[in-house]
Amino acid sequence: MRIGELAQRSGLSASRLRFYESAGLIGPAERGANGYRAFPAETLTRLELITGAQRAGFTLDEIRGLLPGCDGPAGEVGHAPQIAAALRRKVGEIEALQHRLETSKIRLLAIVDSLENGPQGLDCAANTRRVLDGIKRTDIKEAAAKEAAE
Structure with missing residues (x-):
């Protein structure tokens, strides 16, 4: 299929x-006599994998290493353990981010409370x-609590 159809689909x-x-995430298109790119139908499936992985938080470099036919172990037999390990790492990153966001939320709410319920009559x-x-x-x-925990 030509690039316009692939883009639309x-x-x-x-x-x-x-x-x-150009980044090697999808195979190079064949060029017709007219110079137009012609992509195989499987490219659409590969694009769905790429966009799904991006929505899950994977970078393009991480995706490149996981996709079949790209540099990395993806083309090897028994690739499932590498994918599972990458997914576990991503879950860990998400959990760490959630923790940082929850901590930030608590701190911001404390500041809001301090502003709204602080002493009256203070200048800015x-x-x-x-x-x-x-x-x-x-x-x-x-910082003291973190240091004590380590």
Whole structure:
């Protein structure tokens, strides 16, 4: 199929398809006598794998190493353990990100509470110092707790 049809069926732009081709994520298209790219039908499935993996948080380099026919172990027999290991690593990264986001959310809500329920009548500079001092105290407590845990 030509690049325009592949773009339409995959939902990706022709420029993205050309990029994936030049990056080695999809096989090089054959060129017709007219110079048009002609991609095999399997390219659509490969693109679905690529876009699904990107939505799951994989980088293009990580995807390249996991796709069959690319550099890396993907073409080898028994490739499932490598894919499973990559997925476990990605789950770990997501869990770490969730933890950092939850910590940030708690800190931001504490700042909001401090702003909304703090002493009345402070000018802007004094209130800013009060809030920043609270943040610094929290940072010191968190650093001490982290150091004690290690």
